[in-house]
Amino acid sequence: MASSRDQKCYLCGNDLFDPINRDHVPPRRFFAPEIRKQFAVQLITLPTHAACNERWRLDEEYFVHTLLPFARGSISGDALWRDGIARFTRGENVPLANQVLKEFQHVVGGVILPANRVAKRIDPDRAHDVIYKIARGLHYHHHGEILPPLWNCHFTITPPGEPPPEVFTVLTDANLLNSRGSYQGVFAYSFHKFPEMNDLHVWAMLLWDRIIVTLIFHDPACKCEDCTFIGPVLPHSGV
Structure with a gap:
């Protein structure tokens, strides 16, 4: 059933x-x-x-x-x-x-x-949509909650040889990254939620053991000014 x-x-x-x-x-x-x-x-x-x-x-x-x-x-x-x-x-x-x-x-x-x-150059809209879709799928898999199709997100894509974004370093230094994934040589991921920061969701992904991807967004129930009064906006990239 x-x-x-x-x-x-x-x-x-x-x-x-x-x-x-x-x-x-x-x-x-x-x-x-x-x-x-x-x-x-x-x-x-x-x-x-x-x-x-x-x-x-x-x-x-x-x-x-x-x-x-x-x-x-x-x-x-x-x-x-x-x-x-x-x-x-x-x-x-x-x-x-x-x-x-x-x-x-x-x-x-x-x-x-x-x-x-x-x-x-990378098309930021198309990259954002794929990254957020992956996070939405994994979030639903782990928590049974459907995230909104459009939401205010910030993402970065870090190629090999470049320093990772600060948020990735902070999570790593604080031992908050718990690597998941059945085939981590292809795709590994980790996520963490910060209740004290408007329920901030932070995702980190490692693609093909080469490329670091981060995604940050507030919880859909967030009542902060951006989420309440501005709502979903066009994605912006840290690429």
């Missing part, structure tokens, strides 16, 4: 009705085929409306592609890179791959970067 928490779609918050499918959390696309085969990967899945789940497919594909150059250097990252090259060779996702290539820049704000440096 399905539990009450399985009677709603965590993406839209409405009662489930056919057609229904199951959403992988984190996205199955994070795992290269050879990794899925080697470890017989069994991900968390949550019931969703098929249409709700489909809405995120292209954003998740973009998210993986735009971070793929930074994933190289680990077992899972190299496997994902090989899969990306194989897909491109087969003629798959060619427009998306070309779009990501255009996100690399040698000139930023009129300043020419040194020959050994390059800047990488």
Whole structure:
């Protein structure tokens, strides 16, 4: 018998009705085929409306592609890179791959970067949506609570070789990060809630043992000025 928490779609918050499918959390696309085969990967899945789940497919594909150059250097990252090259060779996702290539820049704000440096742009709205979707899915999995589809969040993406954001360092120094995840070489995560700070939610994720992602937002029941009077706003990125 399905539990009450399985009677709603965590993406839209409405009662489930056919057609229904199951959403992988984190996205199955994070795992290269050879990794899925080697470890017989069994991900968390949550019931969703098929249409709700489909809405995120292209954003998740973009998210993986735009971070793929930074994933190289680990077992899972190299496997994902090989899969990306194989897909491109087969003629798959060619427009998306070309779009990501255009996100690399040698000139930023009129300043020419040194020959050994390059800047990488990332679409902040699409990255935010995927990161927040993952947090929403895991929050629902752990607590049975559906977070609002739109909310005021701040996120950072830290590539290899760059210092992590201050919030990540603070949590690490205070031993507040409890790493979770069945396949932490691909995706590890931790979360902590600070009741004394307007029920601040802080999430930290490690992708492919290479990329640190943080996400910060207030509890949906928060009554602070920002949440009560401003409400959901456009996402802003620390990328």
